[in-house]
Amino acid sequence: MSVDLETIVARLDRLESQDAIRRLKAAYMQACDDRLGSAIADLFWDDALWEGVGGSSARVQGRDAIAAMFAAAPSRLTFTTHYLTNESISIDGNRATGRWKLLEPCTYRDRAALWMGGQYIDVFERREGAWRISHLKLDVEFRTPYEKGWHEQRLADLALFDAR
Numbered sequence: 001m002s003v004d005l006e007t008i009v010a011r012l013d014r015l016e017s018q019d020a021i022r023r024l025k026a027a028y029m030q031a032c033d034d035r036l037g038s039a040i041a042d043l044f045w046d047d048a049l050w051e052g053v054g055g056s057s058a059r060v061q062g063r064d065a066i067a068a069m070f071a072a073a074p075s076r077l078t079f080t081t082h083y084l085t086n087e088s089i090s091i092d093g094n095r096a097t098g099r100w101k102l103l104e105p106c107t108y109r110d111r112a113a114l115w116m117g118g119q120y121i122d123v124f125e126r127r128e129g130a131w132r133i134s135h136l137k138l139d140v141e142f143r144t145p146y147e148k149g150w151h152e153q154r155l156a157d158l159a160l161f162d163a164r
Helices: 005-033 037-041 063-076
Strands: 044-054 058-061 077-080 083-092 095-108 112-127 130-145
Touching (some): 005 083, 005 112, 037 063, 044 112, 063 077
Antiparallel strands (some): 044 058, 077 095, 095 112, 112 130
């Protein structure tokens, strides 16, 4: 079996890119759990989009707006632990798509323990040799009170907990 140098370099670039994206996503998850708003924003390109769909509708454009959103997040979600599974990363030159399933135990405003789950469908770009997030999309499939579970109440209205 003969493999040319160009093929080997392309395969190596794909593997190194997948590893860089995997580390980038892990840094994002840990920064969320550690409440590091500015560190989270540094993982995005200046013109990036953070988008929540499904049970969590939001659309935030630009690194500065993303930083502001995450600076305010700890007052809403006072505890989070993100678990990701079912990873899939596809590289296409300087652009990549990553998908992960999410399970997130969390606490809303210190008033309610919640389970949240869904999937991330993210787009990454490599610019000047560095990979960053260009479009993060979180599709929330369930957000439910811990004591009830997703079978009883799949998408809890967070405003109900504000009245507590």
